[in-house]
Structures are given as structure tokens and as C-alpha cells.
Amino acid sequence: MATTEPATRFAALDPLLPPPAPSIGDTAGERVSAVTGAGERVSGVVQRHRHGPGDTPLLWSAAQVWQLFPDADTAGTEGFDLLLGELRSLLDTEPAEADSACVVNWPSRDAEAIRAFLDHGLAPMSALAVRTDPPPLAAAGTDGIAVRLAGPGDFDTVLELCAATFDYTGLVAHRRRDQTAELLAPALRRALDEPATWLAEAGGHPVALAQCAWVDSAPGTEAAELLPPGRWAYVNNVVTAPGHRGGGIGQVLMDHVHRELLRPGTVGAYLYYNPMNPLSSVFWHRQGYRPLWTSWEAHPATALR
Structure with missing residues (x-):
């Protein structure tokens, strides 16, 4: 079965998404993969991060993080479901602290992925939002x-x-x-x-x-x-x-x-x-x-x- 090119799929999801960078699929870390019921292989990379007491990312991050980077050609609820299952299996082999998190950053408009994220207990913790409109006219303001x-x-x-x-x-x-x-x-x-x-x-x-x-x-x-x-x-x-x-x-x-x-x-x-x-x-x-x-x-x- 023909597979849509990642850049084409990203553009269809949201015209403001840049084409997937090659590094998305080649990120250093532990590669995980699975095969869907239709015989298609889905893959990704899991990175581990640990932030110390004085590290600025603690303002927005857990101290111990497992982050999944799905390959850019990952599509469909089943594919994300399988990758998240692989992440959970990997997590079960390692000790996790109370101040820890599993993280996936993905295009906001991919509704099929959202279904898998919700099913696996993930919550939308942060969003990168954009505005491309011109500046507003001067507001009347609030007195004082x-x-x-x-x-x-x-x-x-x-x-x-x-x-x-x-x-x-x-x-x-x-x-x-x-x-x-x-x-x-x-x-x-x-x-x-x-x-x-x-x-x-x-x-x-x-x-x-x-x-x-x-x-x-x-x-x-x-x-x-x-x-x-x-x-x-x-x-x-x-x-x-x-x-x-x-x-x-x-x-x-x-x-x-x-x-x-x-x-x-x-x-x-x-x-x-x-x-x-x-x-x-x-x-x-x-x-x-x-x-x-x-x-x-x-x-x-x-x-x-």
C-alpha cells in the first residue's frame, strides 16, 4: 500500500507546519517499533532526560523524562497506540520517580493521534500556538x-x-x-x-x-x-x-x-x-x-x- 510522504501529510494536517526535519527520525536514543494489523511498520525513538535541581527546564518539565519521538511518517490511531505500548514496555524495565513524565510532542491537528494519546492516559500539557494576523489597530485602552x-x-x-x-x-x-x-x-x-x-x-x-x-x-x-x-x-x-x-x-x-x-x-x-x-x-x-x-x-x- 502506498504511503503518503511525511511532508505531504504534515502539510495536509496543517499548512503552517514546516516539513519534517530529517532529525525527527534520526534522533539519538533507543529505537522502538511495531507492526500494525495491516503489516505496516511504525517506529520512533525514545530519549531519556534528567534535570538537576538548578536546571531551568524544571520550570516546565518533570525532573525525569521519557520522551517519544514518533517517526514523521507515523499515521493513524493504531500506529500511535502501538508506539505508546512500546514506550510503556520500555518504562516497565526502568525505575520511575514520582517527579517523572512520559512526553510526546506532535502536530495539534492530528486527531487520529489524539485518540491514541487519550487512550494511553496522556494529557495536553502545553501547546505551541501561532498568530500570523497583522497587528491590531490601536485600542481605546483602559483608563489609567x-x-x-x-x-x-x-x-x-x-x-x-x-x-x-x-x-x-x-x-x-x-x-x-x-x-x-x-x-x-x-x-x-x-x-x-x-x-x-x-x-x-x-x-x-x-x-x-x-x-x-x-x-x-x-x-x-x-x-x-x-x-x-x-x-x-x-x-x-x-x-x-x-x-x-x-x-x-x-x-x-x-x-x-x-x-x-x-x-x-x-x-x-x-x-x-x-x-x-x-x-x-x-x-x-x-x-x-x-x-x-x-x-x-x-x-x-x-x-x-
């Missing part, structure tokens, strides 16, 4: 809200705002780490040296933050495996202080930020959000973002069925 660029002198305020949001996301995503502020601090110091972090102020007091950057999706880069080629605006940390949420401050802030980010020559903007977060999932969809890739996870790793 001013938006300005943040600089190195705002470090303490920025760190406090960013750390505070993990109190909430720790309930609906990865559990909050005791060392959250320490893990955030180095990247925030570097970010404030660039003109890409904005503060929204009410009555002269910072109440919301948008920390952003620009990323080039060029051949050979990690970004090129996830995004179409070109220059992209990356919306990283966005937070409104507790007590100020729900009043339109985030809308005013992001209207300003999008006009700054979505300049001529920029393909679009992207970000990561938690689909189970009842605040961010609604907010970002209203801002014109939609999922491109979804990270499906089981916590702890032994929760994989």
Missing part, C-alpha cells in the same frame, strides 16, 4: 493604564510578577517549584538588556508584564523544526498580577505589544500556553493564536497506560 518598556532597573518587579504567575499555573500545569524565582532570574536579567519586555502600569504601579523576544526560524535551527521559515516574535512570560485580572489590562498590554512585535518582515508571533489553564487558553485564542504543536504528557511516567 500605561504601557512602557522595562529595563534592568525593573528586575525585582519583573521577577516578582513572573514568579507570582507560577502560584496559579502550579495548580493547572506542572507543579510549582520551591526554587522558581532562582530558576527564572538568570534569563530575566538577560532579557531586560534587550528592548522586548513591557510593563503595564496602573496609577504608576506595575500590574502586568509581557516578556518577549525575536526568533529566526532558519535551516538547521531548533525553531525550524517547529515553525515556518522567517523571523518570528516570541511571546514568553505574560502575567497580570493577582487582584488585577479580568479587567482588560492584559488586552491593553498585548495590543501594544503586538503592534511592537508584528513589524513588517515578521512572519507572525508564537507562544506556549497550557490548554487546561482556564485563563490563558481563552485569552490567547481571543488574541488570534491557535495551536500548532501540542505536548502530551503523563505524570508520573507510570501513569502511562
Whole structure:
């Protein structure tokens, strides 16, 4: 039976998906495979990661991770079901800690894969979402809200705002780490040296933050495996202080930020959000973002069925 080329299938799933990089199938790790009832072989690679106490990925990751990279030509619920069964068999041969996870990152619109992910106990923990619309017209704004660029002198305020949001996301995503502020601090110091972090102020007091950057999706880069080629605006940390949420401050802030980010020559903007977060999932969809890739996870790793 003829097999659809991976690039053709990805393009049919979502026109914004880049062609699968060769490295998807050649990723270093332990190869797993199985044969479907129709006699087709499905394969993938399992990588193991372990993060130490001071590693930044602990902000969004379990400490011990088994990540499955299905080959790009994997298609159909049965194929993913078999690969996840192989991952579970591999997991059964190794000790898994409480702070552990099984992870699969896959195009968000592949509904046949989603069926297998759900059947095996995986949850949509994170989504890479994209927006390619032009910048919005200037908003009428909210009375008393001013938006300005943040600089190195705002470090303490920025760190406090960013750390505070993990109190909430720790309930609906990865559990909050005791060392959250320490893990955030180095990247925030570097970010404030660039003109890409904005503060929204009410009555002269910072109440919301948008920390952003620009990323080039060029051949050979990690970004090129996830995004179409070109220059992209990356919306990283966005937070409104507790007590100020729900009043339109985030809308005013992001209207300003999008006009700054979505300049001529920029393909679009992207970000990561938690689909189970009842605040961010609604907010970002209203801002014109939609999922491109979804990270499906089981916590702890032994929760994989």
C-alpha cells in the first residue's frame, strides 16, 4: 500500500507546519517499533532526560523524562497506540520517580493521534500556538493604564510578577517549584538588556508584564523544526498580577505589544500556553493564536497506560 510522504501529510494536517526535519527520525536514543494489523511498520525513538535541581527546564518539565519521538511518517490511531505500548514496555524495565513524565510532542491537528494519546492516559500539557494576523489597530485602552518598556532597573518587579504567575499555573500545569524565582532570574536579567519586555502600569504601579523576544526560524535551527521559515516574535512570560485580572489590562498590554512585535518582515508571533489553564487558553485564542504543536504528557511516567 502506498504511503503518503511525511511532508505531504504534515502539510495536509496543517499548512503552517514546516516539513519534517530529517532529525525527527534520526534522533539519538533507543529505537522502538511495531507492526500494525495491516503489516505496516511504525517506529520512533525514545530519549531519556534528567534535570538537576538548578536546571531551568524544571520550570516546565518533570525532573525525569521519557520522551517519544514518533517517526514523521507515523499515521493513524493504531500506529500511535502501538508506539505508546512500546514506550510503556520500555518504562516497565526502568525505575520511575514520582517527579517523572512520559512526553510526546506532535502536530495539534492530528486527531487520529489524539485518540491514541487519550487512550494511553496522556494529557495536553502545553501547546505551541501561532498568530500570523497583522497587528491590531490601536485600542481605546483602559483608563489609567500605561504601557512602557522595562529595563534592568525593573528586575525585582519583573521577577516578582513572573514568579507570582507560577502560584496559579502550579495548580493547572506542572507543579510549582520551591526554587522558581532562582530558576527564572538568570534569563530575566538577560532579557531586560534587550528592548522586548513591557510593563503595564496602573496609577504608576506595575500590574502586568509581557516578556518577549525575536526568533529566526532558519535551516538547521531548533525553531525550524517547529515553525515556518522567517523571523518570528516570541511571546514568553505574560502575567497580570493577582487582584488585577479580568479587567482588560492584559488586552491593553498585548495590543501594544503586538503592534511592537508584528513589524513588517515578521512572519507572525508564537507562544506556549497550557490548554487546561482556564485563563490563558481563552485569552490567547481571543488574541488570534491557535495551536500548532501540542505536548502530551503523563505524570508520573507510570501513569502511562
